Amino acid sequence: MADNEKVKYLTEAEQQELLEKYDPEAGTRKLTGVLGHIAFFGLLAFSLFQLYTAIFGVFTAQIQRTIHLGFALSLVFLLFPANRKKRQKGKFQIAWYDIILAILSIGVGAYWPLFFEDIVMNVGRLGVLDFAVGLMAILLVLEATRRAVGLPIMVIALLFIFYGIFGQYMPGFLAHRGLTLERLVQTMFFSTEEF
Numbered sequence: 765m766a767d768n769e770k771v772k773y774l775t776e777a778e779q780q781e782l783l784e785k786y787d788p789e790a791g792t793r794k795l796t797g798v799l800g801h802i803a804f805f806g807l808l809a810f811s812l813f814q815l816y817t818a819i820f821g822v823f824t825a826q827i828q829r830t831i832h833l834g835f836a837l838s839l840v841f842l843l844f845p846a847n848r849k850k851r852q853k854g855k856f857q858i859a860w861y862d863i864i865l866a867i868l869s870i871g872v873g874a875y876w877p878l879f880f881e882d883i884v885m886n887v888g889r890l891g892v893l894d895f896a897v898g899l900m901a902i903l904l905v906l907e908a909t910r911r912a913v914g915l916p917i918m919v920i921a922l923l924f925i926f927y928g929i930f931g932q933y934m935p936g937f938l939a940h941r942g943l944t945l946e947r948l949v950q951t952m953f954f955s956t957e958e959f
Contacts, residue, residue, distance in 0.1 A: 792843045799857055803842050810835040825956055826876050826883075833901065834873010837908050841866040844911035865904065872901045883954065890950055898953035899945075 774782065795803050813835065817828055841862045875897045876883065883894065890898070902925075910918040928948055931940035943951070951957065 793845055793857055795842070795857055799842070803839065806835070806839050806842070810839065824880075826954075827880060830876040830901075830953075831873050833905070834870050837869030837872065837904050838866040840908040840912050841869060844908075846911065865907070868900060869904055869908075872897060872904060888950065888955075890946055890954065894954065895946060895949055898949035901953050902949065 813831065817823055823831070842858060846859065846862065886894070906918050906921060909921060925948065927934070927938075928943045929945060930942060931938075932942035934940070
């Protein structure tokens with residue numbers, strides 16, 4: 765390199781801006797104060813839960829998975845804004861709707877542990893509340909995917925869901941019997957079977 769050529773180094777702020785532009789995972793909120801502590805202890809509790817169940821393995825698969833889902837979803841809604849361009853600054857760093865989505869995520873994660881006996885006793889039949897919680901779980905996962913990973917992956921997931929529901933209308937070897945929305949919710953949230 766010649767002496768008269770200068771290498772331009774990016775500042776830390778420019779590096780962060782570049783990361784946030786091209787890496788969806790870099791666009792998290794920088795929480796401070798009480799909200800920062802809530803996020804920190806939520807992440808810590810999530811990690812400790814995973815370590816505890818990995819070492820001792822005391823929960824059934826359904827309970828383990830839904831608690832994991834509740835932690836992951838609620839933390840995504842606290843840490844990833846719906847729109848990266850409109851980050852809120854100031855006293856309330858999290859939009860009101862993100863707080864509601866985080867609370868709904870906690871409810872989804874607590875559903876199996878709280879109603880385990882009722883769900884098992886229903887032997888595959890979904891009640892209205894079961895269906896609503898399962899459908900809400902699917903919708904929350906789709907939105908969390910859009911925020912954390914990006915729109916293309918969410919669109920791919922939606923295409924597969926539509927394929928599951930509308931399979932009877934597909935041509936040739938792609939055709940299958942199709943699933944009702946209730947069966948799809950049951951398979952995706954209430955069972956460990958694959959379809």
